[in-house]
Amino acid sequence: MANIVKTILGRSQVLLHNPQFSSRYYCAANKSYEFIKAELTGANKKVALITLNRPKALNALCNGLMSELSNALDEIEANKNVAVVVITGSEKAFAAGADIKEMKDNTFAQCFAGNFLNNWNRVARMQKPVIAAVNGYALGGGCELAMMCDIIYAGDKAKFGQPEVTIGTTPGAGGSQRTPRALGKSKAMEMCLTGNMIDAQEAEKAGLVSKVIPADKLVEEAVKLGDKIASHSQLIVQMIKEQVNTAYETPLNEGLKFERRGFHASFGTKDQKEGMNAFTEKRAPKFIDE
Numbered sequence: 159m160a161n162i163v164k165t166i167l168g169r170s171q172v173l174l175h176n177p178q179f180s181s182r183y184y185c186a187a188n189k190s191y192e193f194i195k196a197e198l199t200g201a202n203k204k205v206a207l208i209t210l211n212r213p214k215a216l217n218a219l220c221n222g223l224m225s226e227l228s229n230a231l232d233e234i235e236a237n238k239n240v241a242v243v244v245i246t247g248s249e250k251a252f253a254a255g256a257d258i259k260e261m262k263d264n265t266f267a268q269c270f271a272g273n274f275l276n277n278w279n280r281v282a283r284m285q286k287p288v289i290a291a292v293n294g295y296a297l298g299g300g301c302e303l304a305m306m307c308d309i310i311y312a313g314d315k316a317k318f319g320q321p322e323v324t325i326g327t328t329p330g331a332g333g334s335q336r337t338p339r340a341l342g343k344s345k346a347m348e349m350c351l352t353g354n355m356i357d358a359q360e361a362e363k364a365g366l367v368s369k370v371i372p373a374d375k376l377v378e379e380a381v382k383l384g385d386k387i388a389s390h391s392q393l394i395v396q397m398i399k400e401q402v403n404t405a406y407e408t409p410l411n412e413g414l415k416f417e418r419r420g421f422h423a424s425f426g427t428k429d430q431k432e433g434m435n436a437f438t439e440k441r442a443p444k445f446i447d448e
């Protein structure tokens with residue numbers, strides 16, 4: 159009989175672990191996770207930690223893994239008890255890219271008709287904040303997946319790269335678009351045109367990652383960051399995430415207008431009243447995400 163070992167996603171969505179299947183994780187919807195692990199963690203169990211779990215292939219992002227990740231994120235998005243997501247891999251690899259062995263014989267017609275990569279941007283579409291905790295290799299699709307997240311923390315041995323050019327293809331999940339925004343044109347061009355990797359320290363200096371942390375403390379620190387974000391009003395947090403993302407999509411004056419409207423709208427929330435009253439009453443706020 160399956161034992162409940164970790165609670166994820168609250169109420170009806172309880173993550174079960176069946177000892178008969180050592181690396182398989184189950185949730186109540188009977189979805190089996192073969193390529194990822196998911197658990198609720200953090201001080202108040204408001205942080206969903208997703209671990210990419212294909213160690214023999216350095217977490218190469220096969221279709222099965224990406225589809226499990228997308229399903230798990232759908233559940234997390236719908237669960238009011240979860241405030242923040244942390245995505246991590248192993249100490250050796252966050253993810254060494256899309257699965258080359260799986261896709262190598264694809265034809266253009268198959269890619270086009272099957273809308274290959276259609277579900278890859280689920281991470282970028284999350285309303286809840288997503289933190290990437292990157293140890294080891296984040297290459298190709300792995301680097302792209304990290305860049306879809308809102309904040310990247312890197313272990314001190316992490317390496318980032320877009321090596322698609324070395325295997326006769328191009329970035330396909332944002333590598334050529336997000337690296338220039340994150341690193342500037344020259345460094346992005348160098349990475350994408352040579353396939354050379356940059357290390358964690360260089361990535362931090364260039365602004366791709368916000369903090370470099372000793373590898374064995376990385377996930378703990380990312381979860382602490384998640385806890386800090388989860389301590390605020392989730393309604394307001396998600397509005398701010400939308401505002402910051404708007405900076406990438408619009409000219410400055412449009413972005414500023416969007417931000418101003420968000421600020422105005424915050425005065426229609428109970429959490430704004432609570433936050434400002436708590437400040438004047440010199441007490442900690444109790445947010446209700448409304």
Ligand SMILES: CCC/C=C/C(=O)SCCNC(=O)CCNC(=O)[C@H](O)C(C)(C)COP(=O)([O-])OP(=O)([O-])OC[C@H]1O[C@@H](n2cnc3c(N)ncnc32)[C@H](O)[C@@H]1OP(=O)([O-])[O-]
Nearest residue numbers: 214215216218254255256257258259297298299321330331
């Ligand atoms: C999505 C949009 C577009 C994106 C495109 C891409 O991402 S293109 C991809 C861009 N990424 C790249 O081009 C990076 C490709 N990877 C590498 O260059 C090297 O693996 C390494 C430098 C990361 C580590 O070297 P190392 O000597 O420490 O380790 P090792 O090499 O011995 O690997 C261990 C096992 O993992 C396997 N495996 C690893 N990666 C993949 C993969 N992507 N796929 C499948 N399998 C992969 C590897 O075959 C081996 O399995 P085996 O043979 O034992 O059954």
